[in-house]
Amino acid sequence: MRKLEPGRLVLASHNQGKVREIRDLLGPYGIEPVSAAELDLPEPEETGTTFVDNADLKARQAADLSGLPALADDSGLCVEALGNRPGIFSARWALVDPSVDPGAGPGEVQGGRDFGLAMRRVQEELEALGPEASRAAHFVCALAVVWPDGRSEWFEGRVDGTLVWPPRGDKGFGYDPMFQPAGYDLTFGEMDPDEKHRISHRADAFRKLVAALL
Ligand SMILES: O=P(O)(O)OP(=O)(O)OP(=O)(O)OC[C@H]1O[C@@H](n2cnc3c(O)ncnc32)[C@H](O)[C@@H]1O
Numbered sequence: 001m002r003k004l005e006p007g008r009l010v011l012a013s014h015n016q017g018k019v020r021e022i023r024d025l026l027g028p029y030g031i032e033p034v035s036a037a038e039l040d041l042p043e044p045e046e047t048g049t050t051f052v053d054n055a056d057l058k059a060r061q062a063a064d065l066s067g068l069p070a071l072a073d074d075s076g077l078c079v080e081a082l083g084n085r086p087g088i089f090s091a092r093w094a095l096v097d098p099s100v101d102p103g104a105g106p107g108e109v110q111g112g113r114d115f116g117l118a119m120r121r122v123q124e125e126l127e128a129l130g131p132e133a134s135r136a137a138h139f140v141c142a143l144a145v146v147w148p149d150g151r152s153e154w155f156e157g158r159v160d161g162t163l164v165w166p167p168r169g170d171k172g173f174g175y176d177p178m179f180q181p182a183g184y185d186l187t188f189g190e191m192d193p194d195e196k197h198r199i200s201h202r203a204d205a206f207r208k209l210v211a212a213l214l
């Protein structure tokens with residue numbers, strides 16, 4: 001299997017929270033990827049039906065346009081009582097329709113998406129199922145590496161936990177403030193990045209990527 005080389009990797013993500021975490025996770029291996037935003041690459045439409053499909057599609061577009069190996073992450077929150085939704089639609093649940101919703105509070109809007117709103121949507125759907133509804137949830141992360149010749153490798157990770165509300169902490173991004181990983185009292189929003197990187201879905205997927213490609 002081919003190995004990743006330092007300095008020759010495009011990170012095909014437009015999510016600053018993810019980009020920060022992936023830089024942290026690759027840092028110890030001497031790999032400093034250039035991001036899709038730095039290369040002005042467009043954000044592709046995520047038309048896949050699985051996390052792996054979408055990660056592959058994002059990495060493939062970046063590899064085609066840049067001529068460099070590309071890494072993409074497709075991830076999301078799966079709520080078991082909601083049939084694993086929002087799942088691959090996790091980012092889309094945070095889209096604000098300004099004619100319906102007046103917008104987010106300070107600090108909640110990330111790249112035109114409102115995760116205060118997305119977390120309320122999750123809470124409301126669960127509450128509609130009644131007080132006995134399980135709050136069990138997991139995050140999934142699929143990583144795809146696509147080489148300029150079109151070959152690809154995929155790695156998946158997962159972390160299990162429980163949803164809490166009101167959301168707590170502002171250290172992470174996305175749904176972190178409402179996700180408490182199993183065995184911990186803190187939400188991902190309250191954890192220091194180093195601690196999240198020990199147990200997260202992204203860290204789990206990266207361990208597999210590192211074993212194969214680094
Ligand atoms: O596609 P890219 O450009 O990488 O950025 P994105 O934000 O659209 O990313 P996804 O399509 O993979 O959507 C995943 C969403 O799931 C959420 N998510 C993924 N990983 C998360 C994490 O570690 N903590 C909290 N929320 C997370 C977050 O809200 C993301 O926007």
Ligand SMILES: [Mg+2]
Binds near residue numbers: 046091
């Ligand atoms: Mg996306």
